[in-house]
Amino acid sequence: MTLSQQLKFAPRLMWREWKSGEFTVLLLALIVAIASHTAIGHFSDRITRAMATNANNLIGGDLVFSSSRPISEEVTIEANRLGLRSANTQRFLTVASAEDEILLVSVKSVSAEYPLKGHVKVTEELFGEDTPLTSGPVPGNVWVEARVLQSLQIEIGDRIEIGDSNFNVSKILTYEPDRGNNFYSFNPRVMIAKADLAATNVVQPGSRVWYRQMFAGDQLAVDTMLKWLRENAEPGQRIRNLDEDRPAVSQALIKAKQYMGLASLLALLLAAVAIANSGRHYSQRHYDTSALLRCLGALQNDILRIYLVQLCLLAFIGGVLGNIAGWAAQAGLFLIINDLLPNNLPTISHTPIVSGIILSFVVLLGFTLPSVLRLKSVSPLRVLRNDLSPYPLSALLVYGGSTVMVMLLMWFYTGSLTLTLSILFGSAVVIAIAFVGIRLMFGAIGWCLPSFPLKIRVGIRNFLRRKREAVSQAMAFGLTIMAMLVVVFLRTELVTTWQQTIPEDAPNHFVLNLQNDETEPYTKFVTEQNIRADQLYPVIRGRLTRVNDKPMVEHVSKEERRHESLSRELNLTWSPDLPPDNKLLAGEWWQGSANVGDEVLVSVEARLAEKLAINLGDRLTFFTGNRDWKAVVTSIRSVKWDNFNPNFYMVFQPGSLVDLPTTWINSFHLPPEEKKVLVQMLKQFPAITLVEMDTILNQVKDIITQVTIAIESILLFVLLAGFVVTLSAIQSSMNDRLREGALVRTLGADRKLLKVNQWSEFASMGFLSGLIGVAGAEIIVAQLYQRIFELSYVPTWWAWIIIPMISAGLVGLAGVYSSRRILREPPMQSLRTLRA
Template identity: 25%
Template sequence: MLMWRFILKHIWRDRHQTSLIWLVLALIISVAGITAIQQLSGLISASLHQQTLYLKGADSILTSSIPITPNWQKKAHRLRLSQTTTVRFLSMMTHASHMQLADVKAIDSNYPLYGHITLANNSGDKPYHLDHQAPQIGQIWASEALLKALHAHVGDTLRLGDATFKVAYVLINEPQQGVLNLLPAPVLIMNQQDVTRTHLIQPGSVIYYQWLLKGSIKTRQALQQSIAAELTPRQSWRTSRDKASIVETMVNNSLVYLKAGLFLTLLLAGLVIHMAMTGYLQQQALKVALLRSFGATHSFILRFYMGHLGMSGLGAILTGIVLGYSLQPVWVYGLKRVFDFDIAGFIWQPAVVSLLAAMGMLVICAMPYVWSLKRTDARALFFKTATSKPSFLAQTLALCFIALLAYAYMQSWPLVAGLMLMCVFYTALAWGSLNLMLWVIKHVFAWLPSYWQFGLTHIRRRLNISLLYLISLGLSLTSLIFLIMLQQTLLQHWHHYLPKQAPNFFALNIEPFQVQSLTHWLERQHVQSSFAYPIVRGRITAINGQPVSQALGEKARHISALKRELSLSWRATLPADNLITAGRWQVPGTKAWLSVAEKLAHSLHVHVGDTLSLRIANQTLTLPITSIRQVDWLNFQPNFFILLKPGALDAFPATYLLNFYLNPQQHALLAQLKNKFPNISIIDIGAILSTTERMLQQASQVLTFMALLNLSLSLLAALQTILSFAKDKQQETNLLKILGARQKQLAIVRHSEAALLGFISGLLAVGCALAAMMYITHTLLSITWQPPWLVLSLLPFIIATALGGLNGCISTRYYQQAVSLNAYQT
């Protein structure tokens, strides 16, 4: 009890001590930043998984072109899996004299297993959610687009096949509607018991059956294994962890950047805490000597300082956690704009992990210094003794601890290992740069006056500590510059994909004779449209003359492109967003050829010179592969797995596809378009575009927050770098005053060291941030990036000037107010 009272009194007495204040600030800022970023990452991951479930409506889905086997459903029931089935097909709906192709979806009362169906009583009314309920017999729920196309309203009667149905509600949204559907038509939902009344399902009909399952992974895997041998090539599994949409892909990419930023924040936090700990404990030698003169034992010193740092650190860590959680409403509000459902509330894991991580980091950083302090004896009151430096083993343990923390946050050993190797390389580069700069100044600029050499001598005398400060300052600046450039580059990259007038509608099933009249009609309405892409449906049946099942074996069952017909197209020129990675786009003298997307070529293990056999209608077409294309699937433009030479598919009937942009005031043109071209199907992707745009805005704000956090850590590292030299600089300044140095010479002495460290750290930061940006833009994003060379070339000088100026502001208090008499007193 007396020990704790003594520790509390000591903390209260040291509350104004600068080094302790810096330590507390370092802990608060670091823990707040780590907690906030981890919390955001957790919310995004949970929200992404929740959206995936809502988009699919189940944990696992079996897609089939034949009815689901009843015995399988009995096995699922015995395993206590929740299940439901849906039946989907295309059919014409009629109302009075109007007709419209509809995507008919028949459900039962168990649908959906996740999420909900959103309905409205009439167009424009407030929507509401409905769970586990199917339309009544003889009723349907029709989408607003379908009702507008048919000039129908709620309460009207529509004909489907041989049956008539009453429109009960307007369908606003339903699971599996948040991504681009394979069936390009407005949706209606009906009861499965009404399907037989329509007499639409006949031999040869194209029907999509889905078996939706909900349950634990272990139970679902057991079911899948038990029926695996009975599956046909026309049936395939899809789980909630499969890629579902463009939005999810972009969010996952943002999570990678977030985790990389979190690692840098962890590393910077460890370095800043280590620097603050070094500054604080190195000033405790006289206090320890005083305690030893009163009979304090080694164990007492050890328990006292560990308790002191533990209580001070715990208070700072809890404050940082509270500050980190204060940002949760901001994250939740931002994510609600991206994900259209309630975001998970309080997440407790970041608080616990941040508390344990920060305390562990504090103990590992403090223990080597406290261990050396306890060996201080009473003679230190009269003779200045050097404090022992932490061993290489202690520093290695600290780095390993940070690596373990990074893995706990990122759950990816390759990513952690790569980042750790980069840090080791950065340390070696910093050491080499510092020694090279000192050698150059000593030998090349030996003609400089002696007062310029004081800063260099001080750096050389404390090379290890100077290297630590250089690494801390350089890494924080690297992170700051990298995040700012990444934010600007991603915004430019995304605006390239999503310009202000990005196409938000796709028109499909356009007949060849309608292409010219449709494009002219859109031009008269001042609507921008794209190139009209011809489409012929075909299926890959053989590779180099071998059936795909023989050529690929069991892998063929898991390649989605082999389970369905592909949209085949042709163009005389290479699409603007495509890049040839192998072969040539046009081969002279070749009668017919095809170009394959790189992703598909990798899945099929095919190369330039191989042949693919395509089954089109009742004919088989075998063509050589003359080129492999890199396709950007995130650009919201028509993209194709296979493009052919113009004329290769002239013998087959084709339809056309184009996209166009309508502003909100032009949406009334859709009704005119449907009346003029009733056979054309229109897909509205405006909801996907708006969701993606909101997500990109939130990602930009997250990068801004991370940049501000790293700016705070950079300033903290810079201040600690300057203050760590303050006492020695004060003694040098007083001595030089006695020797007659002028104010200009004293200013050079004071600023040379800080300016040199700032210049070297600026060079390292610019070089490393530039290398990281080039790697990400060319390897991960595959975009062209033009570095801002002028700004980057000036940054080292700006940083050196800023650090020297900051040192000048601090020197006003620490150096200029000192009188010459202090030199004799020291």
């Protein structure tokens, strides 16, 4: 046959077989595989992009560049060249006045494009409902924080002066998307339009101004800009992205991405199991066809090419249909959870579509080729002697090849070699254990067989008799169950961890600058108002200047000389106990308070200690006000920065810093309906700085809710894929069962007996698979926890009992359902169909 003849003949043969349903199972397995891949691909891609967009809203752009000097024109030119949108702000401290009152405020002038992402929120009533806006104040107007009104004793519509200009106070500012977390040094904010800045004459050469330029645009341009900025940034200029500004959010995103990658990967593994299974079945069913074609004169290469063309066609069809099904599934999913998602949901991208098609080819060819290659070597003599099967390919070639394929796919898929190797290692251990375990269990079941009721004995014996087949099927189901369990276990753990990240009653308000003599009345106030306030922490400002009498510049490495902790005053505190969520990593915590004249003891946060090369026993010199003072490092501790509580780099022993100027800080949770109490608080303690964090907190919580929904939906896909795989695996062994069932019925067995037999056979297989699945999942999850998610792992004991039972029930049900033809069809018909 010439190649063109083969290209014509192969589809014709395929079409004929197609009509008779020969390809249904294989195609179904492929469609399920590609559909779950593309559905998860589209879903996680869109959700991730939506989440990233929302999260970027929190820093006011995709990328932020800040500097203590005016940002050069070149930066703007480069951004324009890349097609990025940009906005800029200028921030400085100055005095605002209204009639007799004056107040040190932090003025922020914003360009017309501000904010690039997210919203500015304002209200016209103190602590009233706020509304989101997508631009800053118009020239001539200022927006101010609530405490500016309090301190200057003015109202909306009054006028204030900044420098040489006079402004109308038009709105109360409640939220800026790009405000960041560092609120200790906040002076109350006043926002003006950039167009008004020059006229104030406040910014003069030498003035201390923080300039910020924000960029937004497509990812490629943003990445290019990031690279350009890194190459061109000067000392004192900083590039900020999400990771630095919002550790809680970025952590959630990273874990969500890892999880989704994992879920996709497991869907892929399920698919591989299904396809390898169906492929083997497909190949076996074509031994006779190949023998006949050879007998009729087809060459070995004709056979190979005919089946290759068929597989390629099938891969293409499976890829396209799988893509359509996957697209429909994700569209349906988005429709269901529409209310919970942001309106600006990105459209689907090409990546999952293309990768779905490619994957269809790779998976189908990769996992069926070893079986299909055997078709080439079917002897034509098989037409005379049906027992002649082609020589088996070397086990190393088949399994080694498949393993390498799976590994490459996983690596490509997850981009993580560690994750890939963890799963491969886990699977290898599971397969080895399962293999030995199944053999042992077969022995045990066989040994116990006489003690089973007579009725189910036949079914179990059936299961034992098909040892080879039963081992491979139990392994296939076991791996399926394992994959699903891994996804379930991880989901539960991740969601719980996230929800714990920001508990319902996480502090959402911070009170700063409480004076020494205000602490008692303040405590009384919060008690009376039933506000659940946390511990009061003292705050002493101090700059770290020397380690072991060596100036910081000489002590730290070149790269760390610009560490932000060295360029500003640190917030220092004291505490009798280790603060909650802190963990002692080295050294000892002090007992009780220090006495006058004792050495000052300090505990240093671990990451800072590492960066600044601070060790236990080092003597640190601080500068506060007008004098130097010293402390000895007695412990190093880790701090959970994303817990929304006041956290400190340096904690001192109580009683040691009494003679330094101290203010106090407090945090508390206040539900939105009780916010009016803040007016009273500000009246009683006018000097305090009140920072409202509830908007930011709500935003973070929204993101976590979205991530959780995404994960739960993906779980559904994996479960669905697993179930279809189970069905297809059972169906591929159906011919033998049909033949045997028909024969047994011909010999006089009634339907009831057959049904009991089927139940006991499939249920035993399900039970065994359940055990394999749990064992495998425990091994893999333990690996993942330790290596990837850095969580401590506790075995899930209940699963060892529950899962095998559920699995026995489900596999039993699926098996009996798929075998219903045996009971329904007259035995004569079954025998005749199978003979032909």
